[in-house]
Amino acid sequence: MHSEIRPVRLATHRELAWKPSSGYAFASTSNVTQIAGEELGLMATQYVLGVIDGEIPSMVALLSLTPGTNLFVGPDGRWLGDYVPAVMRSYPFKLIPAESGEFALAFDEGSGLLASAGEAEAFFDDQERPTERVSKILQFLVNLHRGIRTTNEAIGRLKERGLLEPWPLVIQDGENKVPINGLLRVSESALTQLDAVSFAALREGGTLAVAYAQLISMANLAKLGRLANAHAQYAERSRSQHEDVASMFASAKADDDIDWDEVLKTD
Structure with a gap:
């Protein structure tokens, strides 16, 4: 699936409709995701947070240590x-400049979620205004953008104060450490x-909270x-037994089945 991000416009989308995504297969190759300040607490308890260095450093959640892989998307898109x-x-939906x-x-x-008018959710109503649902999505994205910006501003303050350091993570690739x-x-x-x-100054703008969340x-x-x-277990079982995804997740009872509840349990 190739992305084709295009602005939502009355002239283009008046006679079109859209379908909500039924899963997260679209994110299967995303090994990081940005974080909004409002979700920082939840993200810190479930994901590994790190900072991507650059002229403008940004905080991300690591969804995998391997580029092009998202460990949080299951084989069935869950x-x-x-x-x-x-x-x-x-x-x-996305926000674009x-x-x-x-x-x-x-x-x-390019999502495959575009449809003809009447077959799914409309982009615009009879008065040629964005539908209520589309308007809510836009507001959600605007708030999300602000939250991400706030988080990254706090990361910038941490960098200015010399409170960030290189993270010496490695991954095992066969017999080699990369x-x-x-x-x-x-x-x-x-x-x-x-x-x-x-230390007291770091409390301003939630900077201290961002620091502790990462730690x-x-x-x-x-x-x-x-x-x-x-x-890896699922891939090996699929190759050897050709089991379908639905039965794989529904029958996790044998000792050699993947117990996702156990896998996702926090130490």
């Missing part, structure tokens, strides 16, 4: 977690060495390992 990140829940310098609502026309470059984490030692005034989230690294093993 999300294998108790909380689905907000970015994933807005699909097939507009010529005015603001943002416009867009739709992924380092993951460009990922940062909060330096716990630098954080604890701050004087009282500097707490590192306890979830073991979950990524369990998920990777579970996917």
Whole structure:
């Protein structure tokens, strides 16, 4: 599936409709996702949070340590977690930059979720205005964008104060260990060495909360390992037994079945 992100416009979408996504297969190759401040607490308890370095550093949840792989999407497109990140829940809609310098609502026309008028959800009503549901999606995306920006502004303040450090993560590729470059984490030692005034200043704008969320989230690294093993088990069983996805997940009773509840359990 190839993305075809195009702005939602009356002239283009008046006679078209859209279908909600029934799963998360579209995200199966996304190994990171952005985080809005409002969901920071939930994300920290279930995902590994890290910082992608750059001129403007950004906080992300690691969905896999391997590019092009999302361990939280099951073989049948289900999300294998108790909380689905907000970015994933807005699909097939997105925000894109507009010529005015603001943002416009867009739709992924390569999603397979575009339909003829009357066959699904309308984009526009009889008065040629966005439907109530489309308007709510737009507001959700605007709020999400603001939340992501707020989180990343806090990450920027942490970087300015020298509170981020390279994260020496590695993945095992056969007999070789491959380092993951460009990922940062909060330096716990630098954080604890701050004087009282500097520490108090971090409370502004939720900066301190972002720092602690990242530190707490590192306890979830073991979950990524369990998920990777579970996917490998499923792939091996599919090759050897040719079992269909539905029966695989419905019959997890034998000792060699994948117990996703156990896989997703936090240590």
